[in-house]
Amino acid sequence: MIWVIGNKGMLGSEVCRQLEEKKYNWVGTDREVDITSMDALEGFAESVETNAYFPSKISHKDRKITWIINCSAYTNVEKAEEETELAAKLNEDGPRNIARVARKIGAKLIHISTDYVFGGNGSQPYNEDDAKNPLGVYGKTKLAGEVAIQKEMNTYYIVRTAWLYGFDGKNFVYTMTKVMNSHDQIKVVDDQKGTPTCAPDLADSLLKFIEKNEGAKSLIGKHSAPAYGIYHFTNGGETNWHDFACEIYRLGKKYGRITGECVVNACSTEEYGAKVERPAYSVLSKDKIIKELKIKIPEWQVSLEKFIKNERFNPL
Template sequence: MIWLIGCKGMLGSEVAKQLDEKKLPWIGTDREVDITDPQALIDFTNKIETAAYFPSDLRKADRKIQWIINCSAYTNVDKAEEEPELAEKLNATGPLNIARVARSIGAKLIHISTDYVFDGQGTAPYTEDLPKAPLGVYGKTKAAGEDAIMKEMNTYYIIRTAWLYGFDGKNFVYTMTKLMNSHDQIRVVNDQKGTPTYAPDLASVILRFIDKSDNAKSFFGKNSAPAYGIYHFTNAGQTNWYEFACEIYRLGRKFGRIKQECTVNPCTTEEYGAKVQRPAYSVLSKDKISKSLKLKIPEWQNSLEKFIKSDRFNP
């Protein structure tokens, strides 16, 4: 049994969809089970094995939670500076509580983190072993959440990602599409480098960790399951927000998502006047996850095209 926390968010809803497609047993919770309340999490795990949550013909053994996927988080980077206590509760205290519950029931944990744990001063893709140096409240609280999990348990996968977009929820692609349909010109910063991540691609990787771990085979005594720890995943390649916006415009016009002409102008972060300092360079190395899961990671442009031409696209 898989417990999906944050099942209604942009990533969580995609994980839920793929769990259904693969016919894997799972149960999802969102705000109705407060991750900042340890007792609420404990109470849920106690109730989950009862017939009230599952068909009566589902074997009791299949109701045991073996995996917890945590897609919940406080993700508003700007507002986190105004609400540091709430960001701390959701991004640090919540993961701590989830890790404690996971350990107590013998479940493995998959937790989603962020490129914001780095300061963005690098010039080469960040590897998982580099020291964390977050800039603002959002990054600091996400880094604290990672630390809490690593201190509390051993059977975890922390997946750092960046520039996430998907079908359910606010994201850069939807925002740009709306602006391009309502303005003749827009400005987008061109001095922040990173890589977009398509939510269905990340969801697929999350389930691949479960599959590779549960179905691992030994060869001369060596386990083929991916080692527990921190991994990075985004789509392949790198770009900046301006180039990303230009590709959104090109594909949006091609597939009829953008109905009018719009000029996309580059500007610096300083010219744009961002409220909160963001990493100038946040490209994550995917070498570790590629080798561990034997992944061929899609290029960001290809995944963006899938997204924009999909029938589910609804900005």
């Protein structure tokens, strides 16, 4: 049984969709199970494992929680500067509690983190063990969550990602599509570099950690599971927000998602007037995850085109 925490969010909903497609036994929770409460987490885990949660009988083996995927987080970068206590509860205390529950019930943990743990003053892709220097409350609390997990358990995969967009929920691609349909000119910063990440690609990589572990169990001596620890995943390549927006416009026009004309102007972060300092450079190296999972990662332009032309595309 796989327990997805934060199952109603952009990434969590995609993970659950793929679990359903692959016919895994899974259960999802969101705000109805408070991750800042050990009692709530333990109570839910017990209800699953004793079969009290399910309307129909499931075998003991199939209801044993063996994996937890934590997609929950406080992600509002600007509000985090004001709601510091709430951000810390959700990004540090929550992951600590989840790790404790995972260890108690004998489950492995997959936890999502962020490029914001780095300072953003680099010039080449960050490796997993590069020095951390988060700029604001969001990055600091996410880093604290990573550290809390590492202190609580050993059987974890922490996956850092960046510039995430997906079919469910607010994201940059949907926002740009809407404003490009309603404005004849917009401004987008061109001095922040990174790599977009399509949620279906990230979700697929997360499930590969599970698949590789389960495969290693059934083929002992033939191949090994990926090493526990911290990994990076984004799509391939790098860009800046302005060029990302220009590609959204080009593809939006191509597939009829954008019907009007809009000029996408470049500006600096200072000109834009951002309230919170953000990483100027946040490209993540994917060498480790490519090697361990033996995967090929699509370039960001390829995944963006697949996303925009998909029938699930719906920027309400």
